[in-house]
Amino acid sequence: MKKIIIYAFVAITLMFSGCNDMLDKSPRDTFTNNTTFWSNANAVESYSNKFYDNYIGYNSKGDLGWFYFKSFSDDQVNPTFDDWTYKTIPSTSSDWTDGSKEIRRVNYLIQGLSSSSLTNGEKARFMAIGRLNRAWEYYQMVRKFGNMQWMQDVITDPDDNRIYGSRTDRDVVIDSVLSDLNYAVANLDDVSDKTAWSKQMALAMKSDVCLYEGTFCKYRTTADNGKAPDLSRAQKYLNESVTASEAIMNSGKFALSTNYGDIYNSLSLGSNKEIIFYRNYEKDMVMHSLVDYTCNSTEQFGISKDAFDAFLFLDGKPKANTTLNTDDKAVINSGGNYSVSRMLSQRDKRLSLLVDSIISFAGHGWARVNNMGVSASPQMTSSTGYTVRKYDNMSLDSYYRINIGTGYTDAPLYWYAVILLNEAEAKAELGTITQSDLDKTINLLQSRVGLKPMTLLPDADPANNMGVSNLLWEIRRCRRCELMTDNWYRYWDLVRWHQLDKLDTSKNPDIMLGANLSNISNVGVNVTTDKYMIGNTKTRTYDSKYYLYPIPTGQITLSPETGQNLGW
Template identity: 60%
Template sequence: MKKSILYLLAASTLALTGCNDLLDKDPRDTFTNTPAFWSNANEVGSYSNGFYSFYGSASSFYFNALNDDQASPDFADWDFTTIPNKASAWNSRFTNIRRVNYMLDGLKTSTLPEAEKTKYEAIGRMNRAWVYFQLVKMYGDVQWEESVITDLNDENVYGPRNDRDEVMDKVLADIDFAIANLPALAKDKTTWSKEMALAIKSDLCLYEGTFCKYRTQADNGKAADKARADKFLTECTKASEALMNGKFSLNDWKPNASGKVYTVYNSLDLSNNSEIILYNNYEKDVKGHGLCDFTCSSTTQNGITKDAVDAFLFKDGKPLATTSLDKNDAAVINKDGKFSISKFLSNKDKRLSLLVDSIICFKDHGWIRNEPSPNGPLPAETTSSTGYTVYKYDNPQMEVYYRTNTTTNYTDIPLFWYSVVLLNEAEAKAELGTITQGDLDKTINLLQKRAELPNMTLNPDADPANNMNVSSLIWEIRRVRRCELMCDLGYRYWDLVRWHQLDKLDSNKYPNINKGANIVNLADKSKQNVDGNYLLGTTAKRTFAAKYYLYPVPSNEITLNKDKIKQNPGW
């Protein structure tokens, strides 16, 4: 094994981490690496359940403040501004690859029926593909490992990093094997399935295709490669279309009897949700999280930015610069003395009113979300760094105790879901130049209809805010993606990376990514951090440099492999 994971046990017994707060599975903590172990279906199944920890949890939402959608009161700078000696982002993923490879190697000694061995190989290779995809996004070139090497004298121990394109080709081969050999999704949407593999392929191929289209030699270490981009974008459409076969559909966002809309983000039960491909199951008094608590407690929230709010279209389907509707975003003092943006929200994309509250709240002007949980008191008074609070994940159906503690929230969490597939399909075809109006109607316009917006056409009007040097169509498709997935799973950060637009996180050049709500009607602004009439989520500044397209390789890795491992550009 190459140095990155030599610190793991190389003997026959390997200690595994638990599933933490992830999918409702119960992996073994240890295993004995013998042919007998890998020949026992229950043992292999239990071992593979540990791979669920590779995916997101409730903490994957809202808490990713390194973007232009949220402003943390504590300021979210680049993940690394100096080179670390060690980094969990590097080590933990190589640990997970080794865990997968133990199973893949063990299956070669197994006496299980061939069909069963092939299924578990597919599970292993799908998970290896996912982990390598994350590593390549962060570090670019990384060592490719497809078996466990326990001999410390093996010449491969101190090997060089493999070219990132070579690694992503192997990732594609792994995910294609998984798609060909995993069973179709049955009733349980917390289990491995062909559809999950297709969703992963849709994501990673869109990423790779657009990254290779827009990358530059100067900033990314490799020049753009149209042929490679087209190959992966085409593979993205194949995977996406395989999921667009009627098995999944969008939820309609209709209000319930109390007038509230519940989505994939704040549901107590996603097991039968038509939009879900894979979700993370939480249960009352059994397994909980704290996502709801952080969006309805006294802790100052990571507020939504003015830049993000301005991205949402108005109900006439037009952006801020060209709409004929009232675009006054000033918070108005209502009869309760609170600062309301209800009128403003009524003119905007429905997604915005599902994302944020209609009352803005900030220092010395807190607010209690006026939705008491059943049979209990109200939650705590809330404030936000920008005034805009995040409602998207809260569910007032839960009693206050369960809603306002960091380990008791029990809303289910989506990991792969249908709206992302539709977004991927539309963007890939637009980047390929093959998109038709029919394609838009089967993808983006389903999302626009749900958001109560007019249909998108192949030739949308130009938006003066388009600062990405792309066509109006691609700009608008990117807008829909941003608004649909705001605060979700770190999508926005990695979208900016793959579009070669990471400079949009430079708050010196783009000050609206630190601004929040318009408080012109507040009589005394002297106690607030403001820029004119707009709240400032933070006064700290984030400056972009091209080196941030890649994370720095931990210095310890280079020290041990100094003849073969070099640092990433700019670090």
């Protein structure tokens, strides 16, 4: 899938009257929709390529991106404060309407292919692309809203009773998602272009979706989620995740990059052996703002103390158990800046690639970008003192690093490290994991960043506050550290593990704290009594209703049988 095709999408307009979703009382979608169109392979290719925009990456469709900017977690502190996505019920919601539009768009493709004169092989491929993307959209919608009305065709009759139907049970919807994914895996080919729809991309999506579903069904509760745990269902989906992960692992097509971090700041991911599917950006054509937000003077969403403390020491032990020096105070260096380089040198190497060694905050700014090509380097600051650096490509001209919307590094969407993490976690949850499994998954990641191999019986960490085994805790730690600030993973991991209460700031104060400023006098920012920087003083209080987004009131007015979610 080449960018020139993606962004030269055929002139198709979908006009919606009234409510902008698939349950509109009077849908009037008008665009080129006839047998001739659906029998033109180039037209259908362009139509299906438009789905690529839904994989946000570093930027797409006006969204700043799913890396770094999705800061609502225990990993980052937004200086203007991240609260629950919805605290009151909205009248309308783009989370609802946008997903519904895309499902409808997919169903037009699937319906159009039924009358197409394309070859059976062509129709099967386009059908697979459609069902892959329908699976993606429904997966997003179910994570947010739970029960969703399942639509496998386009409603064109305003009197169709399904317009007013109740929502389909979320388990049934995900079963249909799995069916769509299996069809995509069976009917898409292996391709060399890693921006194209492929069997491997479909397997990677299946690995992710099934891990989510398996763990969600294992840990959910009737009180908080409206449905009791279903261990049989959990086992089924965890096994499906393993099957998909192992198909990728055994294909011989992928391997870890030599250096952690290479995939986040590359100008070209097409030949990177770790990449399964990525979003391509081009200099002066299609660009993003991720680099400039982590290089410029805009205050960063800093890494939290809780996240910083999650990284192991090089002896393979957590902060509570290590024999290495745990002093995390920032100290002044020869350049007059406050540094934590000594501390970083003793930790998991992912930490020093995630954050700068220099602590910077209001009144103590620091410039990562040098003066080449700009009249003055922007002074960075962070809400917690810890600035995010792993997305920055320091070989770029300064102009492309500090100006809004000028970044053109490629964004990973599915990559091999995630598959290894999925495999290890799914097998650990199933209780079937062996040392050999760890060596083929987690320990490849551990080795890459200078850590000792994980064993089946790791030492207990007093910080384990999730009520899981020592092994699961360490696998989850590895996932957190490997994917920190990446692709909206952390928030949804907390949801599927039934750990959303960890975002309550009064019960988990370290998620709002930052660097240790004990060695700095007159810091000019809020600090705790032991001198840890306070990234934000506001309070976020957990309520179990936040496991699901509320259904917009406008949707319920149009279709009362839609109903409202638990607790709203």
